[in-house]
Amino acid sequence: MTACLTHCHRSLALLVSSYKESHLQISPVEPTRMTQDQLKQAVAQAAVDFILPKLDDKSIVGVGTGSTANCFIDALAQHKGAFDGAVASSEATAARLKGHGIPVYELNTVSDLEFYVDGADESDEHLNLIKGGGAALTREKIVAAVAKTFICIADGSKLVPVLGAFPLPVEVIPMARSHVARALVKLGGDPVYREGVLTDNGNIILDVHNMNITNPVELEAQINNIVGVVTNGLFAARSADLLLLGTQEGVMTLKR
Numbered sequence: 001m002t003a004c005l006t007h008c009h010r011s012l013a014l015l016v017s018s019y020k021e022s023h024l025q026i027s028p029v030e031p032t033r034m035t036q037d038q039l040k041q042a043v044a045q046a047a048v049d050f051i052l053p054k055l056d057d058k059s060i061v062g063v064g065t066g067s068t069a070n071c072f073i074d075a076l077a078q079h080k081g082a083f084d085g086a087v088a089s090s091e092a093t094a095a096r097l098k099g100h101g102i103p104v105y106e107l108n109t110v111s112d113l114e115f116y117v118d119g120a121d122e123s124d125e126h127l128n129l130i131k132g133g134g135a136a137l138t139r140e141k142i143v144a145a146v147a148k149t150f151i152c153i154a155d156g157s158k159l160v161p162v163l164g165a166f167p168l169p170v171e172v173i174p175m176a177r178s179h180v181a182r183a184l185v186k187l188g189g190d191p192v193y194r195e196g197v198l199t200d201n202g203n204i205i206l207d208v209h210n211m212n213i214t215n216p217v218e219l220e221a222q223i224n225n226i227v228g229v230v231t232n233g234l235f236a237a238r239s240a241d242l243l244l245l246g247t248q249e250g251v252m253t254l255k256r
Contacts, residue, residue: 037071039155039246040119044071046244046251047153051115052079059083060110062143063097064118065090065136068153072117073097087113089143090136091200107143116147120154120240121166121233127152127240127256128216132169132233135199141231145238152240156247163216167192167207168223169233174204176228183226184208187219203230 034042051061063073063086073093076086077100085103087110088094094104107113118140122130129152131137144150168189172180177193184191189208197205213219216236223232243254 033248034246036155036157040068040071040153041075043153043155043244043246043251044068044075047072047117047151048075048079050151050242050244051117052082054114055083057082057084060105060113061086062113062116062118062147063088063093064116064140064143065093066119066134068119068155069093069117070096072153073100073102077102087143089118089140090134092134093136107146110146113143113147115149115151116144117151117153118144120152120158120235122160122163123152123154123158123240123243123245124160124163124216125254127243127254128163129235129240130163130166130168130213130233131235132171132205133166135169135171135194135197135205137169137233138171138199138201138203138231141235141238144235149242150238150240151242151244153244154246156245156252159243159245163213163234164211167209168211168213169194170206170208170223171199171201171203171230171232172206173228173230174202177204177206180226180228181206184223187222201230 061083063069073096080102085105086097087107088097088104097104120129120131121133131140181191190210191206191208194205194207216234220234220236223229241256245252
């Protein structure tokens with residue numbers, strides 16, 4: 001009887017094992033992927049970690065505009081006692097900084113700006129950028145020009161082999177819109193008026209599509225030389241010094 005029961009137990013175990021092998025498929029556990037917002041938060045924190053040891057109670061930080069810059073502001077606010085204040089590249093950024101209790105200074109009153117931290121719509125491997133998706137390109141370019149170190153923070157999708165898939169923003173004096181658009185067509189672009197948008201400077205934006213920008217420094221100068229253009233969103237004459245790029249493997253650092 002005991003031998004019979006033992007044989008039955010063994011048979012049942014083999015049957016269950018065979019059933020599992022033939023009917024149950026165990027899927028491998030996929031690692032949790034970071035969302036785009038989490039990647040932005042990661043590079044924002046990396047930027048704070050980079051500049052924080054270099055700040056003192058007299059330091060002024062230049063701050064850009066956009067969703068990634070907003071993440072940087074929120075992370076920087078946790079250390080607002082470690083520096084004096086900030087220069088903002090837009091009214092929206094100034095409002096967010098002030099909301100965190102961070103003093104905001106006019107650029108004309110600041111003699112020294114060690115860092116400028118901002119996002120980008122595109123970057124190539126040489127740290128030439130397209131910026132201006134948030135229509136703050138002129139003030140961003142001014143603050144970047146003053147800063148000793150320009151740190152760009154972005155998620156990995158913004159790194160491209162050639163600039164131009166993202167439409168290039170151009171800030172234009174309103175009365176020159178048609179004239180500038182015709183000149184941009186001659187340069188090979190397809191300009192589109194960004195309806196309902198006025199910059200903080202009271203100007204309009206033309207977004208230039210279908211540009212394959214192989215020489216960003218040259219194109220930046222050509223567009224800026226068109227009468228009626230305030231500036232364009234190529235940051236090549238003054239590119240970023242450091243790019244912190246959020247990837248699924250961690251924050252990648254690229255230097256110029």
